[in-house]
Every structure is written in structure tokens, then in C-alpha cells.
Amino acid sequence: MYLEHLTTFVNLAETLNFSKTAINLNMSQSSVSQAIASIEKQLGVSLFYRSRKAVSLTPAGRDFYDRIKPWLNEYNKSVQHVQQVQAQQQMNLTIGYSGTPYENTVIPQLVREFCKEHPQISVFLENYAHKELKEHLAHGNCDLIFTMPDIIDGNDNFKYSSLLVGYYCLIIPKESKALPTPVDLSALGQGRLIFSDHRWCPPTQDQLQKEISKSNPSLNLAYANNIATAHAMVKAHLGWGIWANFVSDPNDDDLVKLPLATNIIPDYGVAILKQGSPRAAKQFVSWLEKTGLPG
Template identity: 60%
Template sequence: MYLEHITTFLNLAETLNFSKTAINMHQSQSSISQSILSIEKELNLQLFIRDRKRVILTPTGKDLYYSLKPWLNDYHQAIQHAQNIDILNQINLTIGYSGTPYEYAVIPMIVKLFRQQNPNIKVILENYAHSVLIDHLKNGNCNLIFTMPDIIKNVEGLTYYNLTNGQYCLIVPHDSNKELKSPIPINSLTNQSIIFLDHRWCPPTQNKLQQEILHHNNHLNISYVNNISTCHTMVKAGTGLGVWANFVQDPHDKDLNCLKLKTDIIPKYGVAVLDQGTNKAANSFVKWLTNNGLPLITKNYL
């Protein structure tokens, strides 16, 4: 007897109405009748007495019902238990990132390589500003964020894992500013058009560098933007020069050059998780990242 036949028999034994059972089983009434006839023929038993007014279970039908009902309940419980085990094995890992050109280029590669070695972990990505990512991490909406230590310096309850020490650079279009040569003193940018990140959005170390550039240069044409994507687009459009860390730059971008700036300010980049309550998937990802390192960070300065 098929499972569907058993379910149909038990339902009809409870409703004693072919029409109601047809509705419950999402089948036609004739299909229900054929299923019951098929069961009775297979078992060589009469399970129901039918006439034009009613349906009655035979004593044999009652006995079979009371035997099969707990079995079907056990079957569904067993399936549910197996599904719960599968859910536990298929651990979700939500990763937050702020959307730098580097992250857009490299995170898909990182996730793909990680999942090849950890196929039981389901990875979900979310892209928000740093302040939102920190809130999501603390509230449990994500398990891990890519960040910089100065961004989370005053945030309690987080553990930071450093993945790389970088270098702040002046970002210039490939076809302009040929006179600029790396490394560039920060006091040699007078009369340049530069695009800065708003202090409410940019990392504290970058804001400190921007203030030093302002202090040491006269007649700067400064534009302020509130996210790195806009800054990146404006630099590519030739509206000004950019300032960001080498680990922010898209390693595949041939339109922009990274020129090392002479500064003692060293930016760092890594991941942060909660001090307590971090799930196994996040711990596995951190361990995998620290062992394998970050790929394709721009290190060739012109």
C-alpha cells in the first residue's frame, strides 16, 4: 500500500464522507473512491460499508484504522526529526560588508572557495553602511562583518581578527596626472581636486589622514561624499582624486592607479564577530580566512 493510500484511508475513516476527504486530499471524489477500492482489493478486505446516505467503517476497517493511525504519526515525526537534523547541518552564515570596490570584486570569490570546502554551510550576504553592520552584528542579524579595527574600536562585545595591514593611497585615473609619482608626500597636493569621504561615514584613520592633507596643502578643491561607491565613481569620471586604502581598491580595475602616500597612518582590514554566541559557521569562516588570507589586494604602486 502506498503512503498516499494510507493517508486517504485514514482521512476517510475520520470523515466518513467521500466529498470531505476529496477536499482534504485535494483530489476528485472519483479518485478517492478508486483509491479505497484499490486498498480493499490489495488487502482482500472490506473496510467500508457504502450506501447512498452514509459511509460506515467495518469492524475490520476500525481495527486497521487504530493500527495505522499511530504509525502514520510516528512516520511524520520521524520525517520532521530528519529535517531538523538537516537544518542543523545546513548552518546559515550571514556575512555583512560595506560595499567597497575590493569587496564587490573579491567577496564572491571568497564565498565560492569557502563553500567548496564547506558545502554544508549556507552563506547569506548583506551590504550596509558600517553603523548598520555593527548594529546587525550586535543584534544577531548577521554573524560576521568585514571591517576595520578603528571603526569598531569603541564598540563593546566584538572580537576583531586582522587579515591585512594596508597602505593609504592617492587614487588617480590611469590617463591623468602623469607628474604624480609614488610615494607622494601629503604636503604636495596643493591645487588638486580631491574627493573626501564625509567624516560621519569614513574610517577614523582615513578621516585623520584627510585632515592632515587639508592642513598641509593650500587651495585644495574638496568634494565630500557619503559612501565609497560614489567616491569611486567620481574618481573614474575624472572629477577629482580619491584617497583610500589599497584594500579598498578593485584589483581588476585598470582605469585607476594607486599611488602610495607618505604617511605613518597604517590602515588595517579584517573581520569582526561577537565575543560570545558566535555560531560554528562564523568560527569556521574566520579560521578559513586566517589560514588562506585575502586574495588580490593591490600592492603595486606606480
């Protein structure tokens, strides 16, 4: 199985569009089809459902993607690392994050500024759900993760550094009628709420969602399996969101954050390993503590 074919498969699994993958990889659409067909033939399974209007992953395709993508990332990092060692580059740093609107805006800015001050450090980024990020950090597949203390609780080899202490909010479209702040939990039954699935959201948010449910026995609820979906649903005026203030894009003027009347306080920062953490990760943490995060 050729490496180029696996790269083509991963790209197609993410675009779900043969034309876009052909453009992304600078190859013909027929070559994309041939690469996928070759993999499917070797595996003896179908990886994609195909129709004239849409392309989607089969269950086998989704499982193959989940397993191949981290391996391919590690392969590419290994190639770059070897090349950098040859060029006498000193350090690499892999940073993991969960892809909140806040992180998608702020982390590129932070990394750009950090690299200006530390050109000897090569930075890589990886985006996974909280559970995968914890596993990657624990197994040394990444060096530092943006996270919350309640998410990593229980791992004695994680060292957490707090960067922001925030507050939980009701997130509503700008055009909506605002509620008196701080918003009482019992007032949330007035609209449709969008909760995050407990398997995705931080434990403190899950605790808050349970308190809201107790305060409103007849809630109109919708569930989202990740923050991007919850964010999109609020943007589409499909309901009100519940998340910490540091989850929202600080430059987003379309949504309004209304503080909630709750004693549950969210905290946001970074975690590295207590034992075995590379020097580049410690340097990045020190730099963040001095620089701070946009509030």
C-alpha cells in the same frame, strides 16, 4: 498589508523603475502600480514622487524602506532557515560588508570557495554602511562583518581578526600625470580631491583627510557620501580619490594607486562576537586566516 506588496515596494525603491521591478518580480507593470498604491492607501502617505521621466522616494518612502528592508531580509532568512532545519541542514552564516569595489569583487570569490569546502554551511550576504553593520553584529542580525579595527573600536564584545595591513593611497585615473611616490601630502593641492564624508569613512581615513587639509590651506575639495560615489567620481575624472589600497578593485586597470607619505596605517579584516558567535562564523574566520585575502 500583503508580504508580496512589501517585496514589490522594496524592489521598486531599489530600481526606481516600474518596468525593471515588473521584470525582476515577473509581474505586470500595472500590478506593480497597484501594489504600491495599496501600500500608500493603507499607510496614508505617498512613498514615491512620480513623473514621466523619473521615480524617486519621498522622505516617508526612504524611511519606510530603511525600516522594512532589514525586516524583509530577516523574514526571508527565517523562512529559509526553517526549511533548512526541516532538511537537516546544520548551519547558517550571515556575512556583512560595506560594498567597497574590493569587497564586491573579492567576497563572492571567497564565499564560493568556502562553500565548496563547507557545503553544510548556508551563507547569506548583507550590504550596509559601517554603522549599520556594527549594530547588526552587536544584535545578532548577522554573524560576521568585514571591517577595520578603528571602525569597531569601543565594543568589548567584538573580536577582530586582521587579514590585511595596507596603506593609504592617492587614487588617480590612469591617464593622469603620476606624482613622485610616496606622494607628499603637501603636493595634493595640485588637483581636485574627493574626500569621503566623515560619517561614512573609517576614523583613520578621516584623520588623514584632516592632515591633508592642514598641509594644503586652499584645497579644491569635493565630498562623497559613500565609497561607490567616490569611486565613480574618480572614474569620471572629476577628481583624485583618497582611500586605502584594499578598497580598490584589484582587477581595475583604469585607476592608479599612489602610496601617500603618511604614518597612518589602515588595517582590514573581520569581526565576530566574543560571546555568542555561531560555530559557522568561527569556521569562516579560521578558513580566511589560512586562505588569506588577495592583496
